[in-house]
């Protein structure tokens with residue numbers, strides 16, 4: 306990615322065919338799709354890339370088994386096809402995980418769930434609705450291109466315990482096993498932005514759009530404010546796309562009538578993370594009953610156990626959603642009962658909350674039942690707003706938006722994103738690591754950066770100090786801090802700890818004070834030209850940022866920092 310200074314120079318006062326507002330997964334997808342169809346594109350992000358909902362998801366690329374209950378078949382089918390594509394286009398970053406639904410004691414296997422899983426299997430196939438001849442002629446092509454998970458099956462007690470040994474005290478009878486995919490949501494956004502840039506898009510974070518500019522009733526650009534200087538600049542645009550998720554109804558009031566803009570009905574979801582010594586799901590994920598017919602997940606993620614999520618209407622501050630105390634208790638109660646353990650707040654290594662950009666239907670039903678469908682709105686000014694949807698379906702949302710641009714301009718510009726790889730895959734064994742960089746770090750780099758992991762390793766080789774971990778016991782390297790500033794527009798300690806690495810969520814107790822992040826601030830300062838005073842200020846700003854995001858519930862509960870990682 307260009308540096309911020311270079312990006313600002315390319316964007317401010319210039320003219321583009323498309324300006325995208327918002328650097329979450331949706332905005333990144335639109336920028337990538339439009340740029341790869343030949344449009345000149347600029348993207349402006351108010352805070353940091355993925356700072357909104359796109360860094361706060363459950364990190365699953367999935368069909369969404371539970372939406373089958375609502376008979377949202379179109380959405381599930383669409384998401385399952387996207388899941389297959391993502392695993393194919395970004396194999397280093399989107400990986401299948403076995404999911405278990407165990408049964409215990411007198412419980413009988415849930416036949417309704419079995420039927421649902423059958424549907425899930427059928428809907429995941431790329432061959433639904435095709436004639437035999439079509440299937441035969443495209444078989445070869447399909448099998449080469451589409452990753453496809455195994456069908457669901459029932460596994461016996463021994464296999465359950467092989468996958469999830471911690472279930473032994475519960476003495477499971479058997480389990481349904483099916484597959485879904487996992488990822489790192491922020492790295493997916495950054496990877497898509499990287500691809501957009503390869504096709505010529507320019508993006509800038511720390512650039513808040515304050516106004517949609519209009520001429521003769523048409524949206525013709527935006528005005529924005531650059532965060533460091535506070536300076537206002539304008540960008541001219543043939544088309545303006547609002548991809549601001551849960552903020553979508555705050556953009557463009559100056560060029561739209563009330564009824565033209567979507568109404569967002571936010572819903573908060575909380576997640577907590579535990580050390581695997583306290584609770585491990587082994588090599589699988591578990592679906593955990595949470596009362597009143599609800600379910601949550603316990604997932605292996607970055608060597609921790611990720612537990613989520615809740616789903617409740619939310620009328621608090623959408624800029625800084627924090628995990629709700631009730632939600633944390635609800636999640637912990639569910640896993641304590643399911644695994645027969647007793648973990649509490651003070652054991653948590655991290656927590657976060659996100660707000661879903663659900664579209665208000667005017668229906669008084671709770672958010673769990675509101676569809677995750679995406680909607681594209683077009684006002685008479687030509688401003689396009691795309692919101693709703695899921696992390697998984699970003700490509701479809703982007704295609705829908707850019708198809709509309711193409712249609713209204715009468716262009717010949719088909720979408721290519723179903724064939725364009727996202728980053729370049731790298732296998733850990735192909736990466737040459739300098740002394741001091743262990744296997745776990747190399748595997749994590751290959752997952753996170755793909756082929757570009759070589760650049761991180763090269764830095765660590767040139768400067769052995771950078772091959773040290775950012776947090777003792779975790780595989781993230783100091784070299785990644787330098788890369789974040791040099792190539793990923795990181796602007797502060799929180800950008801590095803919450804969104805380039807995910808250490809703030811995985812090791813919050815070890816990052817409680819300014820002293821713990823001093824080296825991160827120094828490395829950033831060296832790259833970004835900070836004075837000694839500013840380095841100190843930036844390190845001191847971290848504990849407040851962590852507190853605001855509520856990532857360390859163990860601190861409030863008096864939990865000790867885990868030094869072993």
Ligand SMILES: Cc1cc2nc3c(=O)[nH]c(=O)nc-3n(C[C@H](O)[C@H](O)[C@H](O)COP(=O)(O)OP(=O)(O)OC[C@H]3O[C@@H](n4cnc5c(N)ncnc54)[C@H](O)[C@@H]3O)c2cc1C
Pocket residue numbers: 326327328329330331332349350351352353354355356357358359360361362363364365366367512513514515548549550551552556572573574575614658659660661662692693694695696697698
């Ligand atoms: C708890 C939870 C769990 C989820 N789990 C999953 C899951 O496992 N799988 C899945 O597929 N989906 C999941 N989702 C849904 C998914 O995360 C979201 O649909 C998706 O991330 C929304 O992305 P977005 O780009 O539309 O919004 P955002 O990521 O919120 O991006 C909008 C961006 O616009 C920026 N912005 C706002 N105003 C301005 C302005 N004036 N100028 C410039 N920029 C601006 C914001 O800073 C923000 O970065 C989950 C959602 C939640 C809340």
